[in-house]
Amino acid sequence: MNSITDPHTLPRPRAGIARIPVYSAALPGATPVLFRASSNEAATAPSAAVVAAVTTATQAGNRYPALHGADLIASLAASVGQPVGRIAVGDGSLSLLNYLLLAFLEPGHRVVYAWRSYEAYPICVLTCGGEPAAVPLAADFGHDLDAMAAAIDDTTDVVILCNPNNPTGMAFGADALADFLARVPSHVLVVLDEAYRDFTGPDLAFEATGFLEQHPNLVLLRTFSKAYALAGLRVGYLVASDAIVAAVSAVLPPFPVAAAGVAAAVTSLGEPEVRDDLVHAVLAGREAMTEVLVSAGLPVVPGNGNFLWIPLGPASAELAGRLREAGITVRLFAGEGVRITVGEPGLAEAVGRALAIAETGA
Known part of the structure; x- marks a missing residue:
């Protein structure tokens, strides 16, 4: 067989490449995304x-x-x-x-x-x-x-x-x-x-x-x-x-x-005030989101980022799915927890409504 077309002679990646895990993404779904709370991005555009x-x-x-x-x-x-x-x-x-x-x-x-x-x-x-x-x-x-x-x-x-x-x-x-x-x-x-x-x-x-x-x-x-x-x-x-x-x-x-x-x-x-305003908005959003999640009876780690960690273990996928149905994307770590970015105006309220609907089964 001609070596040009022989599949056994094609370039092969290093052996360790097959061990590299895939970077995860937000859950897919049919519902339009209203809040993207899955990537720890800033909610505001550049100045x-x-x-x-x-x-x-x-x-x-x-x-x-x-x-x-x-x-x-x-x-x-x-x-x-x-x-x-x-x-x-x-x-x-x-x-x-x-x-x-x-x-x-x-x-x-x-x-x-x-x-x-x-x-x-x-x-x-x-x-x-x-x-x-x-x-x-x-x-x-x-x-x-x-x-x-x-x-x-x-x-x-x-x-x-x-x-x-x-x-x-x-x-x-x-x-x-x-x-x-x-x-x-x-x-x-x-x-x-x-x-x-x-x-x-x-x-x-x-x-x-x-x-x-x-x-x-x-x-x-x-x-x-x-x-x-x-x-x-x-x-x-x-x-x-x-x-x-x-x-x-x-x-x-x-x-x-x-x-x-x-x-x-x-x-x-050269615009430290812009950064400071963003940080203040994140801290306020983190506090508001914590109140919503705690009120819903969810475990919340008192974190220090622009996100919160909800360690639900096997129940994590259910929470991520509920929020995705409400148009809110979060980062799911299956079997461990859910990470939700904070700071976007209206996000905490939207999460609260989604959890309330889930609670009542409406």
């Missing part, structure tokens, strides 16, 4: 200034953006109070996590993370040829930091901490992080994913850049998708030691963020 900046950037779309995102890095350096050599940017914090693993994870070595946590973590680890090492959450649905520290062995290259944790919303404070870092060998990379840091309650909120000097193995991952309402423009950044940033930059593409994303992010950094 007029951001839209204008993006429009201007697209008018010069025939030109490449600044090499390495240097203009965005300069704005971020001023914003977070760190030298430009300690910042790298990319098309979302998830993309930067992939590049971190590509730079620091040896094939077959382990990455320790909590579970359940962000569902992309095992995808990233397996994509980069590593071995996932998931550590069960504590009874309160937060990270079991003691168990995670104990899970680190000689083949562990990376530990990922999601704070606040997605999808459960639980967070830990500065003291807990300090204690954990003190127990991690200095050659192990610790990635602190802070995608939801802006929504953390005041008793647990802290500025993690203060840990970088004492712990040069620490990396902070942050995003413009949530509090800055730029999810569709794909912008994220990391803050770390010069050595870590240099290693990541070696594998990053030369133009890691599109010009429109750069323009949006730089403009957003």
Whole structure:
């Protein structure tokens, strides 16, 4: 048989590709979607200034953006109070996590993370040829930091901490992080994913850049998708030691963020009041949604994100289906729980009506 047409000679993916799980999606259904509460997006559109900046950037779309995102890095350096050599940017914090693993994870070595946590973590680890090492959450649905520290062995290259944790919303404070870092060998990379840091309650909120000097193995991952309402423009950044940033930059593409994303992010950094208004709306929406869910007799984890976790176990699919019938999409983790994004005007009331109808059987 001609080798050109022989199916046994066609390109084959790496053996580990078959192990990569599929990123989940909201439940399909015939009912039109009235509220999309499944993706932890901001409920409000970007500001007029951001839209204008993006429009201007697209008018010069025939030109490449600044090499390495240097203009965005300069704005971020001023914003977070760190030298430009300690910042790298990319098309979302998830993309930067992939590049971190590509730079620091040896094939077959382990990455320790909590579970359940962000569902992309095992995808990233397996994509980069590593071995996932998931550590069960504590009874309160937060990270079991003691168990995670104990899970680190000689083949562990990376530990990922999601704070606040997605999808459960639980967070830990500065003291807990300090204690954990003190127990991690200095050659192990610790990635602190802070995608939801802006929504953390005041008793647990802290500025993690203060840990970088004492712990040069620490990396902070942050995003413009949530509090800055730029999810569709794909912008994220990391803050770390010069050595870590240099290693990541070696594998990053030369133009890691599109010009429109750069323009949006730089403009957003100059509008802190817009971010603050969005955060306040989310916190108010989280409180309102908590009241609705508790009144309906549902278990709710007192989270710190722009979402709430409803740990219903086997009954999770029923709740997700009820809400989908009412035009409300949520993220179902079958057999575990339901995550519902908060902050959109009218959403809590719509959920309350849907649950009331379910209760009465109307």
